[in-house]
Amino acid sequence: MSLFNFYLFMANFKQRTRRIWLTLIALIIVFFAFQIISPSGHWTCRQDFSVRGENLFNRTCLGQASPGERVARGAGGPLLLLADPVYLSVFAPRAFSQAEVTIVYRPHLSSSTPIFEAGFLADSKLWRYRLQPIYNLWLEKGLSDWNVIKEDTQLLFQKENRFTSISEFLNEWQTGESVCQSVNCIGTYNVDLQDYPPVLNLSTLTQADSNTVLPYTLRGAHQFYLYLSGNDLEVSGRLLDRNNNIEKDDAEFLIFSGQRAMASVKIEDDRSETEMSGEDSAPESFRISRNDLQPGLYRLEFRANDDLSLENLTVNSAYLSAINKIWPDGADPVRLYSDAPYLQAKAIDPAVLQDIRFGESIMELSEIYKQHEVKSNRAGIQTIELASGGVLLENNGVFAAQAEQLLNPEYPRLDRFAPLSGQLDYVFADYQPAEQLEDGWLKSSVIFASGDFYREKSNYNLILSAPGMRLDSGAGGLIEIKEISVKFSGKNLWDKIRELMLNL
Amino acid sequence: MEKKDSTIINPKISVIVKEAFYFFSALLVLGAIVETLFPGLFSLFVNAALIAAGWLISLILLLLYVRR
Numbered sequence: 001m002s003l004f005n006f007y008l009f010m011a012n013f014k015q016r017t018r019r020i021w022l023t024l025i026a027l028i029i030v031f032f033a034f035q036i037i038s039p040s041g042h043w044t045c046r047q048d049f050s051v052r053g054e055n056l057f058n059r060t061c062l063g064q065a066s067p068g069e070r071v072a073r074g075a076g077g078p079l080l081l082l083a084d085p086v087y088l089s090v091f092a093p094r095a096f097s098q099a100e101v102t103i104v105y106r107p108h109l110s111s112s113t114p115i116f117e118a119g120f121l122a123d124s125k126l127w128r129y130r131l132q133p134i135y136n137l138w139l140e141k142g143l144s145d146w147n148v149i150k151e152d153t154q155l156l157f158q159k160e161n162r163f164t165s166i167s168e169f170l171n172e173w174q175t176g177e178s179v180c181q182s183v184n185c186i187g188t189y190n191v192d193l194q195d196y197p198p199v200l201n202l203s204t205l206t207q208a209d210s211n212t213v214l215p216y217t218l219r220g221a222h223q224f225y226l227y228l229s230g231n232d233l234e235v236s237g238r239l240l241d242r243n244n245n246i247e248k249d250d251a252e253f254l255i256f257s258g259q260r261a262m263a264s265v266k267i268e269d270d271r272s273e274t275e276m277s278g279e280d281s282a283p284e285s286f287r288i289s290r291n292d293l294q295p296g297l298y299r300l301e302f303r304a305n306d307d308l309s310l311e312n313l314t315v316n317s318a319y320l321s322a323i324n325k326i327w328p329d330g331a332d333p334v335r336l337y338s339d340a341p342y343l344q345a346k347a348i349d350p351a352v353l354q355d356i357r358f359g360e361s362i363m364e365l366s367e368i369y370k371q372h373e374v375k376s377n378r379a380g381i382q383t384i385e386l387a388s389g390g391v392l393l394e395n396n397g398v399f400a401a402q403a404e405q406l407l408n409p410e411y412p413r414l415d416r417f418a419p420l421s422g423q424l425d426y427v428f429a430d431y432q433p434a435e436q437l438e439d440g441w442l443k444s445s446v447i448f449a450s451g452d453f454y455r456e457k458s459n460y461n462l463i464l465s466a467p468g469m470r471l472d473s474g475a476g477g478l479i480e481i482k483e484i485s486v487k488f489s490g491k492n493l494w495d496k497i498r499e500l501m502l503n504l
Numbered sequence: 505m506e507k508k509d510s511t512i513i514n515p516k517i518s519v520i521v522k523e524a525f526y527f528f529s530a531l532l533v534l535g536a537i538v539e540t541l542f543p544g545l546f547s548l549f550v551n552a553a554l555i556a557a558g559w560l561i562s563l564i565l566l567l568l569y570v571r572r
Contacts, residue, residue, distance in 0.1 A: 013516060013519055014519050014523070017519055017523045018523055021524075021526070021530070024527070025527070025530050025531065025534065028531070028534065029534065031549075032538055032542075032545065032546070032549075035545060035549075036542060036545065060548075061548055091544050091545075093542060093545055457543040457544065458542055458543055458544050458545065459544065
């Protein structure tokens with residue numbers, strides 16, 4: 001080959017080689033663009049824990065389960081959930097409007113840990129997750145000697161064979177016919193009760209005008225039930241800001257009638273003290289007045305982070321009940337009442353560790369950042385006594401400063417403290433029983449509307465929850481997870497283009 | 505004393521080594537851009553450590569055996 005031909009050949013070879021790798025780079029760019037846009041409107045994140053998740057070539061779209069001490073890898077690979085809750089990040093290249101979570105698992109649960117739920121972080125400010133049921137031991141096995149009617153995903157369990165269809169039961173319930181022989185005989189699970197009669201007969205509530213003052217300072221976000229006998233609502237109190245965290249401490253009050261938001265008032269943090277100074281602000285008074293409401297039951301929501309405290313909360317209602325949670329602050333003794341038969345308590349300050357009296361039981365709060373719990377042996381309203389505030393109290397009922405201020409329109413929920421022994425005659429649930437696979441594995445799928453879910457750095461925050469399952473409790477229990485699949489769906493490329501063209 | 509010629513004799517391999525270096529460099533830049541704009545997307549499909557190893561090996565070969 002002459003020298004000229006040689007150089008020509010080499011130039012052609014160089015050009016060919018360069019074209020090859022440039023084409024490869026272009027294809028990789030198209031591939032990533034395709035993943036980002038997801039033109040089909042679908043994206044699936046799946047991990048099979050029976051094989052090693054990460055391989056030499058890539059990592060998985062499902063992050064490491066955390067906290068690490070609550071999980072383990074079993075023999076043959078399944079992920080073991082040892083305590084509640086466990087968090088995983090789920091990668092998605094863009095936001096989607098719907099997420100379907102499918103889990104293949106083997107539950108080893110008990111009456112103390114009967115529920116397994118999964119969900120996503122919906123509100124990052126209040127750290128609120130939206131959960132759906134994966135497995136409920138009561139509904140799968142605990143009511144096996146009850147009569148059950150199944151229609152689509154609705155289940156009706158009845159102790160005695162009174163109704164032949166769910167619609168017959170619902171009709172009688174919705175029209176206010178007396179379904180129950182005793183009070184609160186209908187237990188529910190995962191049901192939207194907006195269209196059903198309240199468990200309370202509102203005409204039996206105190207109709208006289210009255211003011212209720214909560215005698216304790218409350219820390220952080222809270223929700224309250226109250227009853228208005230007239231058209232006016234007056235809410236007042238004071239806000240205290242600890243100024244411990246870095247962000248501004250805005251507060252918001254929302255008033256709901258059922259699921260409908262009636263009013264919202266935002267109180268911005270214009271206080272002069274600097275954030276992170278640790279300097280308590282001067283109390284800031286607030287007053288909210290509305291005169292266009294109908295008499296009835298309302299939910300008052302105080303949205304704030306733990307840097308803010310609510311002092312001297314006053315409402316023009318004879319009833320003021322904190323929903324599911326109350327966090328009294330201050331050094332003075334606290335006396336509260338609750339309608340739930342159990343109590344969970346947690347302290348974050350060693351100075352507030354103490355013994356708590358709940359009904360006739362004593363709970364020793366011995367460690368900070370640990371959830372303690374106690375169950376009462378007695379039915380009915382329970383008294384709670386604390387030597388000082390600073391302890392976060394939670395249950396599935398309500399709390400009030402006086403027993404006569406208790407107001408709970410919720411039906412008994414079929415959770416780990418469900419009163420299955422005698423109180424319930426019916427259980428109404430929206431629940432899809434698990435699909436049986438081989439070797440004892442179960443498969444459950446739940447669907448979320450994920451349009452408003454919180455995303456951070458392209459990741460959704462998935463939670464797996466089995467309330468009551470703890471490493472150090474005698475309740476024991478664990479869940480083997482073989483596979484988690486999250487299928488996202490949303491607008492496809494054509495829908496997006498059409499939307500853009502309509503907006504132009 | 506004879507100085508050993510350390511260039512690769514086969515010019516085709518010289519071209520391949522150079523182009524491989526350019527390819528891995530472009531891939532690393534692409535990966536950096538994708539990761540900056542969409543954190544986690546590039547590493548979901550590609551092991552960045554393998555790309556970096558390929559880039560380093562091609563650089564070493566380029567420096568040791570290919571003379572301009």
